[in-house]
Amino acid sequence: MNDKPLVLIVDDDLFMLDFIFDALSETCNVITAENGKTALQLVQQQRPKLVLADVKMPEMDGYELCRQIKNDFDISDTPVLFLSALDGIEDRLQGFDVGGEDFVLKPTNPKVLQAKVAHVLQLIEERQQLKSQAQYATNTAMLAMVSMSETSLLIEGIKRFNNCSVPLDLAQALISAITLFEVDSVVELILSEGSSIAINARGPASALETSIMHHMSTMDRITQFKSRMAITYPHIRVLISNMPEHDDDRCGRLRDNLAILIESTEYRLEALNIMMKTRERDITIAATIKSLTQALSQIDQKQREGRTSIAIILNNITSRIEAALVGLQLTERQESSLVNIVCHGLEEVSNTIIADADFQDQLSNAIKALQNTINNA
Template sequence: METILIIDDDTLVQKLLARLLQEHYQVSLAGSGEQGLELVEQIKPNIILLDIEMPGMNGYEVCAALRRIPCCATVPVIFLSSRSSVKERLKGYEVGGDDYLPKPFEEKELLAKVKLLVEYSVERQQLKACADSAQATAVEAMATSFELGKSVRFVEQSYFSKGCDQLAAQLLNFCSDLELSAALMIKTRRGPHFYSSTQGSAAPLEQEILALLHSNQRFVDFGQRTQVNFKQVALLVKNMPKLNSSRYGRIKDVLPFVLGAADAKTRVLDAERALGVQRAELGASIATVNMSLETLSEAFNRSLEAVSSTMSALIAQLSFELRNMGMDADQEEWVLDKVEAAASQISECIEGNVNAERVLADVLSLLKKITSEQDRILRESLKSDSLLEHNSAQDIELF
């Protein structure tokens, strides 16, 4: 049942109004403006009937004071007065009155005006509730849009991270944009790296907590803290808004999306670094092989020249000496054939070594080609697209 507050110093008028209204409304009475102002915050009336001519505060002063009270700023006020001039009515409207009823008043007119303003008051309260709900929904939508925009921006920026330190700085900046204080662990082949949004590295105790709670469990909640775990990345948020359930839920929705991207980028950075180390080691090995091959080739060529020279000298000497050994022609020819056959075998062995040298040279050439291709792939994978990099620096707005 709607509540009506009657503020009038005339007890007879109070009783008359109460008799007319109490059948349909809950009626409260105040004999002065000061008393009415004391009652109004307690009963929170739906409508106020206010006499103008009263000792102490008059009706205009009371109405102006009512409009300064938050719970009564929009409560309909009907002025009651024996004065009904245009000037009096205008003054009533100026201080916030909604209607003016001259004394003596007609019963039907009073009931009609009260009914109309009560309905108006109820409708206005309903509209205000709808407006408050719509405003809350709009604020929630804008907050969600802001957080999602920051998340997408982080993912785009992470594409261009050159190392774990830069990726960590981007992730902690994202947390700062969401007013979150956090500590971060990034695991690589070289071991874990720790970071903090309030200092360069996480405190020793934070490092222990990050390592201890890093598991297959996605969320680990304790007090106002929440740790979000991925294989390569773990984030410890130290000031989760537990008292704001809506924002708490949004943050828990956003963080896995962001950390999933950071986790994937960490694996890429780790692989790129390992590939770079491997490429450097392979390059050093190729240089060593190339140097050894050149040394071997030079030694082989010198040996080949020495063998050829020695064999030529041997055959010439044998041809000369055989004439003085008293051998017949067949014996001389047999000896020379054996020597030439041996020389031919030596030449075949030398030719085989030349072929082996060519094979080694081909292998070296192939290794150089593989290294060059690996280097090209690595450079291209680390290369930033200038257009995308420029766009990623812009704020993202979602509507």
């Protein structure tokens, strides 16, 4: 493999052309041109590492050749070394103005010429390395700035999820967050009861969009086909329709960022489902407590009414027995014995009612506590 640098020599003096060719051919691949016009074409076609140009040439001299090389964007990095018998300050300034590297005086010593060319080629190599390093640093810095910007968009999108209290709001927030990354999407949320919400930025998703998401959901978690990409989680399906398929770096970052965004949405949807179930359970419990409280309150009222009725009945029984004893013409002993039996029985009934009254008071207190809980909820 020939790794010698390609050097172009331009001189209308054929003797000087052969002389320089012989001096450099051992360390360089040398090509030659006898005029500026031909030299410019060779530079454009073969892109030599270095051009050695005679200053004094007809039609296009070395200065004009250098100027045209520097004005051509594609070859403007090509260094030019001037060959001249003149070494005045004006000549050097003119060479500097057109972008030349240095002067080599005629007639020249082959060793000096070789050293000058080697030095310029070394400078060129160092410049290219520095340029490459600078470009790498610039690209790294730009990538870091882009990543920071995309991270900010990611955080902003996730923050929006915290304000969502129902699944539809969450689906719309996810659409909005994905739009921040300058891509279009269709989002489907699978709800706990088996139903779903499918929308895009314009409103409800079309049947075709939904069918594509259903089909791609059977594939890998992240599936990309040209500019379309599907990301599937247990309760969320997302279809991106305009992935930058020709920009591999951005495509990769988008896959990562959107996957994080959708996974965060999955967690928020699970939290919403739990909140909804908890809310439904609380409503059911509250309704049950209210119904139980009403039933117990009615029982309490009936029992209190029953106790009052029993007390009245007992009093009536006592009065009727006393009235009946007067007409029976019993002896005092018989009357006393019968009255004792009746009073003893009534006393037992009264004691039972009093015992029930304590339980009744406890029940009433429990009912009042339940009512206070319902009123304060």
